[in-house]
Amino acid sequence: MNDDLLSRHRAVLPDWLALYYEHPIEITHGEGRHVWDSDGNRYLDFFGGILTTMTAHALPEVTKAVTEQAGRIIHSSTLYLNRPMVDLAERIAKLSGIPDARVFFTTSGTEANDTALLLATAHRRSNTVLAMRNSYHGRSFSAVGVTGNRGWSPTSLSPLQTLYVHGGVRTRGPFAGLDDYDFVAACVDDLKDLLGHSRPPAALIAEPIQGVGGFTSPPDGLYAAFREVLHERGVLWISDEVQTGWGRTGEHFWGWQAHARSGPPDMLTFAKGIGNGMSIGGVVARAEIMNCLDSNSISTFGGTQITMAAGLANLAYLLEHDLQGNARRVGGLLIERLRAAAAHVPAVREVRGRGLMIGIELTRPGTDEADPAAASAVLEAAREGGLLIGKGGGHDTSALRIAPPLSLNVAEAEEGAAILEDALRSIQ
Known part of the structure; x- marks a missing residue:
C-alpha cells in the first residue's frame, strides 16, 4: 500500500x-x-x-475544543470580530514579556518571520537585515533570504540585503576554542566590525537555539550582549521562537529568556507547538512597531476560529500541567x-x-x-x-x-x- x-x-x-x-x-x-x-x-x-x-x-482537551468550535463556525477571516482570536492574543501578549504588546496571527512560522521582517524593514526604513550563520527561518522568499544554512537556501536572490553574524554555533568556527566569556566578546567584536561596514540594519533575526541547524546554541547572554550594541543604533531584535517557545527548553518559557539581561526582544515570532498540530503562527511586537504599516492588511486564515480554539485549549493544558x-x-x-x-x-x-x-x-x-x-x-x-x-x-x-x-x-x-x-x- x-x-x-x-x-x-x-x-x-x-x-x-x-x-x-x-x-x-x-x-x-x-x-x-x-x-x-x-x-x-x-x-x-x-x-x-x-x-x-x-x-x-x-489530546482530549484539544480534540474537544476543535470539535465544539467546528460545530459553531470554522472561519470568518480577520474582517470580523473574532472572540477566540482576541482571547488567545491576550494570553500570548501577557506571556511574551514584551511591553504594550500587539499580536498578529499567521498560519505558519515562515509567514510569521516574513511578517516580522516586513514590520522591521518598514519601521526602520531599511532592507538590510542581520542574521546568524547556520540559521533557518522558513521557506518564503524573504525567509530564505535570511537563512544562513545552505542546505535550506535554494536561491541567493532576495528582497533583503542580509549580513551574517557569528555566534549561533558554540563548538565550531574560529571562536570555538575560547571560553564562554571570550566567545561572547569575540562575537560582539565581530558584530561591531560588521556594523561599521554596512548601512544601518533594520533588525537582527535569531533563533535562541537553531532548530534546522541541529539544535545548536551560543552561550547564555550572547543575544543580550548583541542587544546592547544594536539598541545604541536603533536596530531591532527579532527572536525566532518558532521552535524554542512554549517551555520546550525547560529552563525558560521563551528561548530569549536565556539572554534576558537587556530585557525582552522588540519582536518575537511563534508557531509550531501552540496549535498542537493546527496551523498557527504569529508575531508579537511593541505597538509602535506593529502599528507602523501605513496600508491596509488582513489575514484570511491567520487567527481563524478553529485554530484559535485549539491554541487556547493547548496553551491552557500546557500551563495547568506545568x-x-x-x-x-x-x-x-x-x-x-x-x-x-x-x-x-x-x-x-x-x-x-x-x-x-x-x-x-x-x-x-x-x-x-x-x-x-x-x-x-x-x-x-x-x-x-x-x-x-x-x-x-x-x-x-x-x-x-x-x-x-x-x-x-x-x-x-x-x-x-x-x-x-x-x-x-x-x-x-
Whole structure:
C-alpha cells in the first residue's frame, strides 16, 4: 500500500519535498507520545511532526475544543470580530514579556518571520537585515533570504540585503576554542566590525537555539550582549521562537529568556507547538512597531476560529500541567542518559540541547568531518526499533534532532534512549 502511495506522491508532488526513510511511512493515527503507521507498526514519537505536536497526540482537551468550535463556525477571516482570536492574543501578549504588546496571527512560522521582517524593514526604513550563520527561518522568499544554512537556501536572490553574524554555533568556527566569556566578546567584536561596514540594519533575526541547524546554541547572554550594541543604533531584535517557545527548553518559557539581561526582544515570532498540530503562527511586537504599516492588511486564515480554539485549549493544558517543568525534569534525565550512551560511540561528536530539545552531532570518528550517511543510518535504525526522530545540522545534515511532546514521562524517555543507544551502536 505504501509503495502505491509513494508512487502517487512522486507523480504529483515536487521532487524537493523531502521524505524521511528509504521506505517512507504513512502515519495514520496517534495517542499520547505514540503514533501508528499504515502497516500497524507502533512508534514512540520523539519528533512530534517537527516539534509541532507539543503536548500529546489526540489530546482530549484539544480534540474537544476543535470539535465544539467546528460545530459553531470554522472561519470568518480577520474582517470580523473574532472572540477566540482576541482571547488567545491576550494570553500570548501577557506571556511574551514584551511591553504594550500587539499580536498578529499567521498560519505558519515562515509567514510569521516574513511578517516580522516586513514590520522591521518598514519601521526602520531599511532592507538590510542581520542574521546568524547556520540559521533557518522558513521557506518564503524573504525567509530564505535570511537563512544562513545552505542546505535550506535554494536561491541567493532576495528582497533583503542580509549580513551574517557569528555566534549561533558554540563548538565550531574560529571562536570555538575560547571560553564562554571570550566567545561572547569575540562575537560582539565581530558584530561591531560588521556594523561599521554596512548601512544601518533594520533588525537582527535569531533563533535562541537553531532548530534546522541541529539544535545548536551560543552561550547564555550572547543575544543580550548583541542587544546592547544594536539598541545604541536603533536596530531591532527579532527572536525566532518558532521552535524554542512554549517551555520546550525547560529552563525558560521563551528561548530569549536565556539572554534576558537587556530585557525582552522588540519582536518575537511563534508557531509550531501552540496549535498542537493546527496551523498557527504569529508575531508579537511593541505597538509602535506593529502599528507602523501605513496600508491596509488582513489575514484570511491567520487567527481563524478553529485554530484559535485549539491554541487556547493547548496553551491552557500546557500551563495547568506545568509541561515546562516536565521538559526540564524529563529532558534533563534524557540528555544525561544519551550522553552516557554516546560516550561509547566514537561517531558522536557532541550531545547538546536543553529540556526536550536535544541534538546529537555525528562525525567521522576522530575528525570534525560531518557524516550525513551515519545520521541517515541511525534514523533508519531508530525507526526499525520503534522510535521516530529527526535530523538536521549546518554541516551536511549530520545531527539527530530529538524533540518529543512535552508530556513525555520518565519511562518513555528511558525506552527511547535505549532504542537510540542501540541505533547509535549499530553504525560502528
